[in-house]
Amino acid sequence: MLEDKNPSRTSLEQLGEFGLIQHLTKDFELKQSSSIMGVGDDAAILDFGDHKTVVSTDLLVEGVHFDLSYMPLKHLGYKAVIVNLSDIYAMNAQATQVTVSLAISNRFPLEALEAFYTGVAQACKLYGVDMVGGDTTSSTKGMLISVTALGFAKEEQLVYRSGAKENDLLVVTGDLGGAYLGLQVLEREKAVFKVNPNSQPDLEPYAYIVERQLKPEARKDIVELLKKLEVRPTAMIDISDGLSSEILHLCERSDVGCNLYEDKIPLDPTVIAAAEEFKMDSTLIALSGGEDYELLFTIDQKEFPKIKGNPNLTVLGHMTHKNEGAHLISRNGAKIPLTAQGWNSFTGNE
């Protein structure tokens, strides 16, 4: 009524999620002396005293980020916390608090919300963080979750995306691709269930990858491990969108290139087996699957002896001069440019 409903239109698909955030936030300046880092890393950095406060926030939308037909609400509450804690750990910081907000339609009974909060409470307990606030309201359709995580670190402990140097080693925690393949298994069983509601899926062979999708963990242990090993990464990011996309973030923010070796990418045997079953390329899944919530970081080469042989850590390659670009060195020695294949949330339809 008071607004022109037909301004010139630029579609969101053209920009993609990262382009959009960058575009929309480019004119925001930081004015407070306590704001050390705003948009552009895994979390904001605030200065309220001896330590730096770290804040991260994520929005999860039903039908976009999760499907309640196979995601139990308890797991959803757990995962909503985990994905935010992962951002705090990706700053090499300790997570201390979360706020959890929920918008839900009236189709959800109280018991469903209780299940959700049970999952939130489990994650809080396991990771030693406090739930300190939130907002609960109704939605006109579906369920929407917003979580903000806070944490702290000493200034000299903080690790940004921007500190990687040429010749630094690229290191990843755990293994990759499981969460994406777990989703494929769940989608397949959902399709079977639609045709035959009496079917009893046998998910046992897929337990590991289904759990990677439904109940991921954040690598709090790695922050502690790095401290114990006295290794301070030069740059770090968590893997939410896929290895390829995260490497490109590190390269862009650090102004370097990267050589990633295909034969070094850590894959669980279940991932390899499931990839074969689904006739998918396991390297492509690791590069583009996302949602693994492992940490990806770079270290100076002289730190290598400290991490060598640690079963949690795999060296994937090394950073190069930025003019060399970012490449995958395949098993047969081909050099393939990395592209951001991270899941783009703006390609769906309304």
Place this chain on the structure above:
Amino acid sequence: MLEDKNPSRTSLEQLGEFGLIQHLTKDFELKQSSSIMGVGDDAAILDFGDHKTVVSTDLLVEGVHFDLSYMPLKHLGYKAVIVNLSDIYAMNAQATQVTVSLAISNRFPLEALEAFYTGVAQACKLYGVDMVGGDTTSSTKGMLISVTALGFAKEEQLVYRSGAKENDLLVVTGDLGGAYLGLQVLEREKAVFKVNPNSQPDLEPYAYIVERQLKPEARKDIVELLKKLEVRPTAMIDISDGLSSEILHLCERSDVGCNLYEDKIPLDPTVIAAAEEFKMDSTLIALSGGEDYELLFTIDQKEFPKIKGNPNLTVLGHMTHKNEGAHLISRNGAKIPLTAQGWNSFTGNE
């Protein structure tokens, strides 16, 4: 598929929003030594050093909290920040940062989001806060906004809802009821517009109340004024749900009663005129309308000389022993129990 879809059902309407939050968060304990206050006040309190960090978060849902047919997106961005800052000021703290997250369907063009963020930027600039993060994603339907605000205060400056004492004076800032009546005007014009899209509404006579609805302000100035006057309220809350509901919150948290005098409730002449036009009782609107984002606080009687005659502040009544309950003393001397008529977001349909 993996979840029992027919557990026993308790409807959300039975609980209402406050009951729901209380119910869902009752089992959360605070474990971190830095968590001073979690759920249960306008904002959480965190301890990261000399000052206390204050965090508040709100979720706004299209079709529930706002109607884009008369809410310009720039105003919506502005208001989304304001409602959160108001919570920080209600702690007697300084607001310093916000994170702004947005879920939107593809029906919105980029220009709409730009308008939204222009409003966010305006609010940030005017209130001197930094936008330090957020998340932008797609929704399956409509628009959803989640804002988290952070701020800080010295421990001795913080004001909780729970500090009101018997005989304390109850004080409110500004005037009440405008935002609700502004909404009525906008709803009426929307109905007219549906019948005759060529109608040109004359909103000029309603400028004040429409602005109270579309572009409210948070009372940062009051936090500064109280500091200047050397008045530390014993308890404070912001008026988001209506005077009646907020008084009941103060009474419950402070374990006191209250006498509120009808003839003291500050009403703008535009509010009185519009209430007459809509054949509504202006006292009831002030009690139940909400969204005025004024501050409501209590002070020790001996502080009265410091605030006397200040045009920003109105003494509405006084706190009593809890056994006396909370009452409105009407113009004709009748004593009417106050009830929470604050807008209940769970009464809508899916």
